[in-house]
Amino acid sequence: MTAPRNDRRIIIHFDYDCFYASVFENENPALKSLPLAVQQKNIIVTCNYEARRRGLSKLQLVSEAKRILPDVVIVLGEELGRFRNASKALYKFIENFTWSGKVERLGFDEVWLDVTDLVDYNQALLNFNDLSHSFFQLRKNDPTEGFPYDATSVAGHTFPHNPQQDSISRSSSAIPTFDPGSGNDLMVRLILGSHLAQYIRRSLEEQKGYTSTVGISTNKTLSKLVGNVNKPKGQTTLLPPYIITQEGPLPDLENPVESNVTLFLDSHDIGKVPGIGFKMSQRIRNHVLSRPAEHDEGLIYGGTKESVTVRDVRNFPGMGPELLEKLLGVPGAERGLGSKAWNLINGRDDTEVQQAKKVPSQISIEDSYIRLDNMPQVLKELRILTTSLVKRMHVDLLEDDDEPDSEGIKRWLAHPKTLRLSTRPRPPQNADGARSRSFNRISRSGPMPNFVFNLKENIDATVEKLVQVALIPMFRRLHPERGGWNLSLMNIGVTNMVEAASEDGKGSGRDISRMFKKQEEVLKEWKVEDKDVPPDPILKSMAEEDKKRFDAKRAEPSAGNEAPFDTLIGSEDMMIPTQNTVDESGMWEDDEEDEENRDMCHRCGAVMPAFAMAAHERFHTLEE
Numbered sequence: 001m002t003a004p005r006n007d008r009r010i011i012i013h014f015d016y017d018c019f020y021a022s023v024f025e026n027e028n029p030a031l032k033s034l035p036l037a038v039q040q041k042n043i044i045v046t047c048n049y050e051a052r053r054r055g056l057s058k059l060q061l062v063s064e065a066k067r068i069l070p071d072v073v074i075v076l077g078e079e080l081g082r083f084r085n086a087s088k089a090l091y092k093f094i095e096n097f098t099w100s101g102k103v104e105r106l107g108f109d110e111v112w113l114d115v116t117d118l119v120d121y122n123q124a125l126l127n128f129n130d131l132s133h134s135f136f137q138l139r140k141n142d143p144t145e146g147f148p149y150d151a152t153s154v155a156g157h158t159f160p161h162n163p164q165q166d167s168i169s170r171s172s173s174a175i176p177t178f179d180p181g182s183g184n185d186l187m188v189r190l191i192l193g194s195h196l197a198q199y200i201r202r203s204l205e206e207q208k209g210y211t212s213t214v215g216i217s218t219n220k221t222l223s224k225l226v227g228n229v230n231k232p233k234g235q236t237t238l239l240p241p242y243i244i245t246q247e248g249p250l251p252d253l254e255n256p257v258e259s260n261v262t263l264f265l266d267s268h269d270i271g272k273v274p275g276i277g278f279k280m281s282q283r284i285r286n287h288v289l290s291r292p293a294e295h296d297e298g299l300i301y302g303g304t305k306e307s308v309t310v311r312d313v314r315n316f317p318g319m320g321p322e323l324l325e326k327l328l329g330v331p332g333a334e335r336g337l338g339s340k341a342w343n344l345i346n347g348r349d350d351t352e353v354q355q356a357k358k359v360p361s362q363i364s365i366e367d368s369y370i371r372l373d374n375m376p377q378v379l380k381e382l383r384i385l386t387t388s389l390v391k392r393m394h395v396d397l398l399e400d401d402d403e404p405d406s407e408g409i410k411r412w413l414a415h416p417k418t419l420r421l422s423t424r425p426r427p428p429q430n431a432d433g434a435r436s437r438s439f440n441r442i443s444r445s446g447p448m449p450n451f452v453f454n455l456k457e458n459i460d461a462t463v464e465k466l467v468q469v470a471l472i473p474m475f476r477r478l479h480p481e482r483g484g485w486n487l488s489l490m491n492i493g494v495t496n497m498v499e500a501a502s503e504d505g506k507g508s509g510r511d512i513s514r515m516f517k518k519q520e521e522v523l524k525e526w527k528v529e530d531k532d533v534p535p536d537p538i539l540k541s542m543a544e545e546d547k548k549r550f551d552a553k554r555a556e557p558s559a560g561n562e563a564p565f566d567t568l569i570g571s572e573d574m575m576i577p578t579q580n581t582v583d584e585s586g587m588w589e590d591d592e593e594d595e596e597n598r599d600m601c602h603r604c605g606a607v608m609p610a611f612a613m614a615a616h617e618r619f620h621t622l623e624e
Contacts, residue, residue, distance in 0.1 A: 007218035007242075008186075010193035011353060012113045014094060014201070015224075017211045017232040019109035021048040023086045024075050026209045035069055038077040045077060049232055080388070083108050084395060093208060095356050097138070097200050104354040112220055113200075114353040119192045126151060126188070136195060147199050154191050155198040156214070156235035159226055159264055186240045190216060194237045201235060218242065219349040221274050226264065238264060242347075261347035266311035273310065275344045280337070283327045284308070288316050310345055359414040360396055364493030365389045366422075372487040382471050385492045386463045390452070393494065398455075410455060416494035419466075420445045421474040424489035441489070444474040448494060 016022065025032045025048065035051035037044045044060045055068045065072055077083070087108040094111050095103045102114035122136050134151040137143055149155070193216045205211050214235035215227025226238040242261050265273070271281035285293045285308040293306045313319060325338025343349065365388045372378065398410040422443040449470055452462060471492065479485040600607050603620050 008189065009114065009116045009218050010119045010189055011217060011220060011223045012115060012193060012197045012200070013215040013220070013223035013227045014111045014113065014204075015213045015215075015227055015231075016090065016109040017213055018046060018048045019087075019210075020046045020077055020083055021051075022210055023083055026086070027082070031073060035072045037065055037072050037074050039074050040077050044074075047072075081391065081395065084392065090204070090208060090210060091356075093204065094200065097196070098356075099140075101356050102353040103356045110224070112223065112353045115193060115196055118196060119189050122192055123188060136192070136199070147195075149195040149199075151188075151191060151195075154237050154239070155194040156237065157230045158237050158239050159229055160239065160260060186218075186242065190237050190239065194235065197235055219347075220351055220353065221344055221349040222261065222264075222347055224274050225268065225272075259347075265345070265347055266309060266314070268310050269307045270310055270313050270345075273344050275349070276341055280328055280341060284313055284324070284341070287327055288312055314345055359497055359499055361497060362493055362495035363389065363392055363396060363416070364420075364491055365392065366489060366491035368489045369487060371426075372490070373485060375481070378475060378487075378490075379467070379472075381490055382467050382475070382492070383463060385490060386467055386471065387459070389492050389494065390459055390463055390466070393452075394459075412453060412500045414497045414499045415453060416448050416497050418445050418494065418496040419448045419470055419474075420491075420493045420495060421471055421478065422489075422491040422493070423475075423478055423485075423487050425479075426486045426488045441491070442478055444478050446470060446474060 020038045021036050024036065024038070032048075033050070035048065035054050035056065037047040037051055037056060039045070039062055042062050044056065044058065044062060044065045046058050047056045047065075051069065051072055056065055056072065060068075062074065065074070087105070091103065091105050091111060094113055095101070097118075098113055098115060099117045100114060104112045106112070118138070121140065125137060126134060131151040133148065135146055135148050137146040139145045197214045197216050201212050201214050211233045213227050213231045213233065215223040215225065215229075216235065216237040217223040217226055222238055226236045229236040239260055241259055243259055269281075270276060270284055271278065273281075276284075282293065285306070288308050289306065293308075321339040321342040323338070324341045325336075328337040328341060329335070365385045367381065367385060369381070372381065393416070394410075397413050397416075399413055401409040401411045420443055422441045424441045449466065451457070452466060454462070479487075601613070601616055601620075606616065608616060
């Protein structure tokens with residue numbers, strides 16, 4: 001088996017602890033010491049650690065939660081605005097700790113941060129004569145901004161726990177060379193990443209009041225998974241070796257040193273590996289078991305009763321990219337799923353952390369139902385979902401207009417061009433009364449109506465119009481009434497974002513209206529104003545003295561050919577002749593023709609260019 005290549009990236013994964021409950025706790029700190037649960041419909045979707053310590057868990061019925069813990073405090077979490085706003089604020093906070101801008105959010109409560117450039121820079125600053133008193137520099141242009149740390153050990157927990165690689169020895173000859181292919185180089189980089197992660201995690205708690213669980217490794221998959229080892233309020237670094245090595249000075253093919261990546265991943269259920277979804281894991285699981293796996297019966301969908309680990313899959317006879325491609329390459333699936341799944345099983349993930357985005361790529365709202373099978377119910381749910389969608393668009397896609405006289409006025413950052421409606425029909429019951437499990441969705445899309453972007457109209461009016469004009473026709477095409485339906489989910493989304501025109505040119509064009517508004521200010525420096533200016537008394541007296549001297553000079557016999565006084569001293573009312581001015585005869589000085597190229601009419605005496613004389617003669621002929 002080939003283990004992951006030695007990736008030099010350092011990626012940190014943040015998972016906010018009990019995020020939804022923490023939002024309520026930050027709004028009301030008195031709730032932090034109480035068992036708290038967040039309710040959506042009749043289900044406890046999450047709870048804080050005090051409630052978990054006392055026996056509650058996620059996805060319990062409210063009635064069951066109250067039976068287990070009668071004094072539990074239950075808050076309603078149907079309105080997602082507070083969670084969305086808190087998530088955006090934390091995302092912006094974490095974004096400040098990157099130079100590359102590579103910050104990617106997953107849902108409301110998870111963020112990946114690529115800190116490779118910071119680690120590169122601070123690795124070059126290490127002083128191996130005093131590693132225990134190192135200083136991590138957060139800004140290139142300010143060497144005082146940062147924090148002290150001990151570069152001889154990893155911050156927080158490690159996997160494996162307390163191995164010999166937990167500290168660096170100054171005597172190690174591999175360290176000063178920084179050989180990119182050595183395990184020690186990777187160890188140094190992971191140590192730097194662990195201290196940065198700890199600093200960010202503590203800053204997040206001190207300044208924002210949120211705790212987080214953190215994982216540090218070289219790719220997104222490994223950092224996310226290793227962060228789950230020490231929950232809550234912990235961080236874990238996956239340590240080298242990341243590749244299979246040999247013990248001893250000579251290769252020992254019988255006793256290779258196992259990769260920590262393989263050791264770590266092998267205990268995970270195949271369905272827990274990020275990037276291998278429910279359907280993919282089910283096909284793999286059924287193949288390894290040679291039969292369909294049994295499932296728990298949940299409120300809507302239960303989990304699997306039988307675990308098939310990464311080790312089971314990896315060691316299954318004939319398992320590899322080709323076999324996985326056959327298992328996963330169903331009609332409609334993307335090509336290369338087999339290779340992708342095999343890489344993830346072996347800890348290889350080359351996907352980049354995405355650049356921070358000012359505008360989301362899509363916005364969607366959905367809800368699940370026990371039974372949704374008639375039009376009045378559909379209309380009610382469409383209005384609820386559409387109201388949430390429009391409000392979220394206003395939060396995510398609007399910004400304050402920065403014009404001087406535009407206080408309280410909003411402008412669109414982007415316009416979604418596509419409106420999409422998706423549903424998940426519930427399969428009919430089988431002959432034995434059971435119902436097959438299905439996660440298949442069907443969708444319809446159409447152009448986004450322009451009236452949605454009218455901010456002067458009431459939200460309720462916009463919602464009703466959008467439901468009647470666009471969503472109901474989409475729904476009827478998806479589910480003709482004569483066929484009947486029973487839905488377990490509806491989703492409304494907008495996508496195909498086109499950024500609005502902006503002054504920085506990053507949108508789809510320049511904002512012409514804003515440009516004209518700013519024209520007065522931009523051209524102010526070159527604007528010429530015609531206004532009366534009182535004469536300068538000093539200049540006036542100087543002009544009078546000059547005129548007296550000129551008059552005296554003109555009285556002399558030799559002064560007869562002098563130019564007029566006004567022409568010499570200049571005047572605001574008279575332009576000084578230049579190559580572009582017209583003289584009194586009305587001819588441009590530069591454009592006068594030579595005398596030999598001009599002719600005179602013998603009838604009327606008119607002087608004109610020679611080439612025009614023939615036409616002028618015909619004019620006289622017509623007069624006769």
